[in-house]
Amino acid sequence: MRDNTQNQMKLSQLRILVAVADQQTFSDAALHLDMSQSAVSHSISALEDHLGVVLFSRGRHGARLTPVGDRIVSHARTILQQAEAIAREAELARGLQGGQVRIASFRSIAIHLLPDAIAQFKQRHPNIAVNLSEHDNYLQVEKALREGRADIGFTLLPAADDLDTWEVLENAYVALFPPEFKSAGPQITWAEVAHHPLIMPPADRIMMRDVYDHVQAHGYQLNVVSEVETDTTIVNLVAQGLGATILPRLAAEPIPERVQVFDLPVPLVRVIGAAVLGNGLHTPAIYAFLDVLKSLGNSLAAPATAAVGAGQS
Structure with missing residues (x-):
């Protein structure tokens, strides 16, 4: 049955x-x-x-x-x-003259990408309210969608089969090093990453699992000397010369000019997408917001930084 x-x-x-x-x-x-x-x-x-x-x-x-x-x-x-x-x-x-769109997102998307999308949407549909809730991770976003607390959510792709998704951007992990760091070459090596004292988010955070697995798959262990909860604090500690870190590019923004930004020796990328429940009946306002997201296209990308150094990303 x-x-x-x-x-x-x-x-x-x-x-x-x-x-x-x-x-x-x-x-x-x-x-x-x-x-x-x-x-x-x-x-x-x-x-x-x-x-x-x-x-x-x-x-x-x-x-x-x-x-x-x-x-x-x-x-x-x-x-x-x-x-x-x-x-x-x-x-x-009800037309598109009222109603609301409820968006669930994790912090980096809410800070760096959604303001532009919401501004464009409000220009087109000024009478539709946009409610934005921030969550600690994409699993909480997906839960909000399934529980009917959000209409559109931002999650990692590929997502579960019960969600319809659209790719929004690729967000690569980068290595951030303090101003005085001297790399042996234009590209950082795994040895340099692994041997340098690192300040990292807690290892049990979802976005960190892929990092540890990725580094271990290439035969190295990270030298983590401190775990700090807030991404912004980590970046500021790196700027003060207290260690290096590995973060998704968007989570690290804004990156101070004196911090050196390197691509990982082997890239690690998170694909972020917009999602709605696949079997739901969605209002015109929801489709209108999705249309704005799709129309933004390549402009929905990680902001450029003014990082310095041979490894500038």
Whole structure:
């Protein structure tokens, strides 16, 4: 017996199903939907697994509907039309002249990226309230979405299957060294990172787990002499020459000019995305805010720094 609470079809899957049926190839459907081909393929495979039937025959000719796929697509079109009708009724009833958008984010996104997005949104829709809540980590953001306390959240990608996500930016980890540090070359080495006294966030913080695993995978252990809770305090301690650190670029901003910024010897990157519940019915205001995020595109990037030194990032 299927667990319907865990395996519900999502409207996003049905939209992808119809797009592949119309475009007749996964690549063309991906272009049409502004998605990656792998995301389209994964969505169709997950839908086929859930339904227990093959929807498309795949081959050199592209993707062709099977007989049962053809019948299911017909139902999918009807469901999508009804969902659009529901959204239109809601929009007619309240339009974009009121309501609110509730956003959940962790601190670095709230500080560096959201002010621009919120300002642009308010210029377009001045009567819609924007409520922003800050959380310690992305797991708390996802919890707020699932509990209905937020409409849009910022999380790390890939995210859980019950969320629909859009990539916003890539946020690389960087090594910050004090002004007097002398690197052996233009690129920092693992030995220099591992042997230098480090001031780090607590090891049990979620964003730090990947750092320790990444360094250990390359055969080194970090020389952590102090753990400090606040990122800004850590950066200021580095500026005072009391140690070095490794932080996500956005978490480290603003970086004082005298602090030296290096890319890690082997890059480590967090991909940050915007997320909504995949099977939710979202108001026009929520879609309007997502449109602002998408329109910002490449401008949603880590701010440039005035760091100095051979390893300037």
